[in-house]
Amino acid sequence: MLNPNLAPLGHYTFARLNEVLADCPPRVNEPPILFSLGEPQKPTPSILAETIAAHDDQWNRYPPPIGDEAFRDAVVGWLHRRFDLPEGFVDPARNVVPVPGTREPLYQIGFLCTPPEKAGKRPAVLMPNPFYHVYQGAAMVGGGEPVYLPAHAENNFLPVLEDLDEDLLARTALFFLCTPANPQGTTASADYLKRAIELAREHDFVLALDECYCEIYRGAPPVGGLEACAALGQGLDNVLSFQSLSKRSSAPGLRSGFLAGDARIIERYGQFVTFGGSPLPIPVLHASTALWNDDVHVVENRAYYAENFRLAEEILRPHMDVFIPPAGFFLWLDVGDGMAAARRLWSAAAIKTLPGSLMARDDSHGRNPGEPYLRVALVYEPEKTERGLRRLAETLF
Ligand SMILES: Cc1ncc(COP(=O)(O)O)c(C=O)c1O
Known part of the structure; x- marks a missing residue:
C-alpha cells in the first residue's frame, strides 16, 4: 500500500528533538527561549x-x-x-x-x-x-x-x-x-x-x-x-x-x-x-x-543578525573559542557533546537548542560528525538574544 522508498525517512529533526528532550522538562520558571528553530522572528517588511x-x-x-x-x-x-x-x-x-x-x-x-x-x-x-x-x-x-x-x-x-x-x-x-x-x-x-x-x-x-x-x-x-x-x-x-x-x-x-x-x-x-x-x-x-x-529591508535584516553575532562573540568569547560564521544565522558551537549540552540547557535553563547529531548521520566509522556540536539559531531581536545567550553561558560554563 505504501511506497517503501520512504520508510527509512523516520522522524523529522524537530520531532526527534522533542523525543530526546521529553524526559528532561525545564526546571526553571523562566519562559522558554527557542534557539532550536531557524525561523526568523523579525517582523516582515510592511x-x-x-x-x-x-x-x-x-x-x-x-x-x-x-x-x-x-x-x-x-x-x-x-x-x-x-x-x-x-x-x-x-x-x-x-x-x-x-x-x-x-x-x-x-x-x-x-x-x-x-x-x-x-x-x-x-x-x-x-x-x-x-x-x-x-x-x-x-x-x-x-x-x-x-x-x-x-x-x-x-x-x-x-x-x-x-x-x-x-x-x-x-x-x-x-x-x-x-x-x-x-x-x-x-x-x-x-x-x-x-x-x-x-x-x-x-x-x-x-x-x-x-x-x-x-x-x-x-x-x-x-x-x-x-x-x-x-x-x-x-x-x-x-x-x-x-x-x-x-x-x-x-x-x-x-x-x-x-x-x-x-x-x-x-x-x-x-x-x-x-x-x-x-x-x-x-x-x-x-x-x-x-x-x-x-x-532596503534586506540591509536592515543583515544589521539585525550582525548585532546578534556581535553579542554572541561578546558573551561567549570569554568561555570558549567561539566561531563566528561569515554567513547565515546559526552558531555551530563545539561543546564536546551536543546532546548532553542540549539536554542540560533545556532542563536547567529552558533554552531549546538543536544537538548537532540530529542533523547528521553516522559516517563509515560509525561516528556522527555533528555529535560535538550544538546549533543555536540567533533569530530573536538582540534584547532577547542577549538574555538567552547569557543564560546559555551561565548554564554551560
Ligand atoms: C538550508 C535550508 N534550505 C532550505 C530551507 C527551506 O526554506 P523555505 O522552504 O522556507 O524556503 C531551509 C529552512 O530552514 C534551510 O535551512
Whole structure:
C-alpha cells in the first residue's frame, strides 16, 4: 500500500528533538527561549502586507504555474544586483520559475531528476553531512541512494570534492550543496563552486545549490553558484540555484522563492506544477515581486543578525573559542557533546537548542560528525538574544 522508498525517512529533526528532550522538562520558571528553530522572528517588511492587501480581489483566480513576467523580471533583476553576472546571463523566460518556498522543490527535485538507473546502477544522491534533512527526503522519494559526504571544520565544512571516486560520480544523479551552509554558516569559494559545476557537467548530474542564506552575511557577500557558472562558460547547464524569501525577507510563512538554472530542469519543473505542484497565489506573487525588487529591508535584516553575532562573540568569547560564521544565522558551537549540552540547557535553563547529531548521520566509522556540536539559531531581536545567550553561558560554563 505504501511506497517503501520512504520508510527509512523516520522522524523529522524537530520531532526527534522533542523525543530526546521529553524526559528532561525545564526546571526553571523562566519562559522558554527557542534557539532550536531557524525561523526568523523579525517582523516582515510592511510592503508584504500592503501588496497582498492591494491585490485582495485576486484570490478568486487560479494562479499561473510559472508566475508572471513582472515576477520573473524582478528575480532576474535581483540576481544581477546581488551577483556578478554578465548582462542577459539569466533569461527570465527560460531560466527561472517561482516556487512555494524552497523546501518543497528541494524534495521534489529528487523525483524530477533521478533516473531509474545511472551507469547501470542505483543512482546516488550526494549531500554534505551534517545536512538539511530535506535532501535525504529527495534521495528517498526519487529512489536514489543517499550518500553522506563528510563536511568537517578543517575543510570549511564542505565535502572534499577530490575524495569523490569515479564510480560514485558516474552514478550520481543529484548533488546537494548548501552555501552559505546550514548549520555551519561557512561559504563555498568561487573555485570550489566551479569545480563542483565541472563535475556535474563531466558526469551529467544536477548540482542543486541551496543558497537561501545568501543575503544573510557579515563581511563580503558570499559568491553564488550562478557567478561560478558565468565564470566557467556553458551557461547554466546542470546547475540549479534555490532561492527563498524566508530568510531574506523574514517571511517563511509566505512560502515564496524561485529556482534559477538549467532551462531543461526549469521547464520540467513548470510541467510538474501544471500537473501536481503548487503555483504561487496571485497576491503572493505580487508581494514576492515587491520584495525581490526591494533591498532596503534586506540591509536592515543583515544589521539585525550582525548585532546578534556581535553579542554572541561578546558573551561567549570569554568561555570558549567561539566561531563566528561569515554567513547565515546559526552558531555551530563545539561543546564536546551536543546532546548532553542540549539536554542540560533545556532542563536547567529552558533554552531549546538543536544537538548537532540530529542533523547528521553516522559516517563509515560509525561516528556522527555533528555529535560535538550544538546549533543555536540567533533569530530573536538582540534584547532577547542577549538574555538567552547569557543564560546559555551561565548554564554551560
Ligand atoms: C538550508 C535550508 N534550505 C532550505 C530551507 C527551506 O526554506 P523555505 O522552504 O522556507 O524556503 C531551509 C529552512 O530552514 C534551510 O535551512
